[in-house]
Amino acid sequence: MSEERNGPRWGRWIAVGLVVAVGWGMIHGGDHPGTPSASASGPSTSSSPAASGPSSAPAPTRLRDYDPADYAKPVREYAAQAGVNPQLVMAILYNESYKPHDPDLERAWQRGKPDASFGIANMHRAAFDDTKKGRDFASRRWEELPDDRDLAVQAESWHLRDLADQLPAKPSGPYTRDELLALGYNTGSSNMLAFARGAKPGPQAQSYLDRLHDNWQKSADAVK
Template identity: 70%
Template sequence: MSEEQKGSRWGRWLVIGVLVAVGWGLVRGGGHDTAASSTPSPSAPGGTAPSGAQSGAPAADAPSAAPSKPSGRYDPADYAAPVRRYAAEAGIDPQLLMAVLYNESYKPHDPDLERAWQRGKPDASFGIANMHRAAFDDTKAGRPFASRQWEELPDDRDLAIRAAAWHLHDLAGQVPARPSAPLNKDELLALGYNAGAGNMLAFARGVKIGPQAQSYLNRLHDNWAKSGEAVK
């Protein structure tokens, strides 16, 4: 996302915060294109796209951990324990999962604000991993959290992390063994999380990434070292 777009998005969040404060009466509690093309159009960094792959799920279905209560302050490093736990469960790199959370922490992750925003923008993403409904529904099938709902993501940060971990797992199953692009697997997975599997595969073939995807990749690089420290 460009600085101009980022500023505009922050402006919209500030406006919605003011509207909330003056009387919206917030409720308490409770798709991206995945076809590869020669001109990928990465999504804004608020979300994920369905990956289409459903493999490697644990055999036994089990309920998710008790909801982690969202607080006013949010630092992805505070969630290092569930990041390590669910990265191991999904068989992905915990540093990558933590870096994605850092990349997706650009907006306030308050449950009430997210729901207020979603009322005006029904296709908005939910939770600290900024996951869209279609991506969540595709990812949860056959997984230990299959009975959970997308609407629960703002209130249960552990669920958001778990879903993001399995979504990265599904994307990893689609990455070519020998990509043509000068990008490593973690970079491709992060771009897939942001822009969708179709764009990820196009980037793997060597299609040049656009400015929004490049911005996401730059932030991944900026967040990489501290993400590794957080999950040690």
Template identity: 60%
Template sequence: MGEPRSSRRGLALVAVVVVVAGWAASRGGHGSGSAGPAKSAAPTVSSAPESSPTGRPSPTAADQDPARFAPQVARYAEKADVDPQLLMAILYNESYKPHDPAWERAWQRIKPDAAFGVANMHKAAFDQVKQGRDFAGRDWQQLPDDPALAIEAAAWYLHDLARQLPAQRSSPYPKDELLALGYNTGPGNMDAFAQGAKPGSAAQSYLDRLHANWSTAAQALHHSR
């Protein structure tokens, strides 16, 4: 007799928990202010299991490449008046985990405050940024299924962060880097970095990945034209 279906589902969910927990432990929450200047952890690398909790094949590397979203990035970056290269580079930074609706919802059942969508946005950040916007009637739970919505929300979140940057700054970081740090660690920490606070190891790792993804982001946008 084969293994009961409920047992197989349970094992699949355990696999998701083990793998995604490794990712979550190594990344700050985006838009939540959860990774402060001094509270950081070094990133770890985990490999993905071969199948999703629904039994479907796991997303491939091509499926996860943010370059496929370049048209949406260009559109919403222009609409929100933010740098499209910054938005695209952030999507590359956020592509460290499988952005598959089944995977995201399986993890969210274990960790209710997990981030959703290709831009890894928390519910509180989404609910705040959608106020008065074209997507005000949309729900955070829709982010895993709607990459365009996730990108639009991320673009406007960067727009709002830019408005919160202090005019007088003592930081060596340029505007785009401060906005990326704000996206990763929250506006309060962004303000601290703008005033000279030193990023912790997790925030610095995020900034290092942004630098590594910067030219790749530019190429993705160029090839989409």
């Protein structure tokens, strides 16, 4: 979802990484946050209210190891539950992989930027809280997203379902429904509806759409 893309985002992540690396080294005897560690937290479903659906995806790992394709199984299953295109769900994960999805880094970043997004699908708190209402994961918390990647995929899939329910049956603009849903995920439902009526995306939204196109084929390969 849209947030830290403007400005030198990687420079800011590197700065956060240095802070976390120092703290990690003090606590864990020098382990680098970019390498797997025995103390890395896995999915939180065992200590949280049970979430429905698959729990067989790999546990969260450190920076170098995240590949959205590793989560093809939960993508397929949650997309089917929500009635959305699994290729779209996967393509959005690729779009949102621009920042390091490491639990420690995400929390360090969020402490300085409380409105930051969490999890591999980069979901904001308000979007997560709206999406979970009446769903099988209604008892889960937004703060769990960095540690539970299945939950992040589940929430993304149902958020796309909610966006799809708002689209007109026959949008008048030039975009496909999947393109509109991706734009809605990035810019919000109001902008999505404007695009459905033919409004032209701004530079940031167009960049998101361009990356979706770039990631589209490998997303199909990942979920087939």
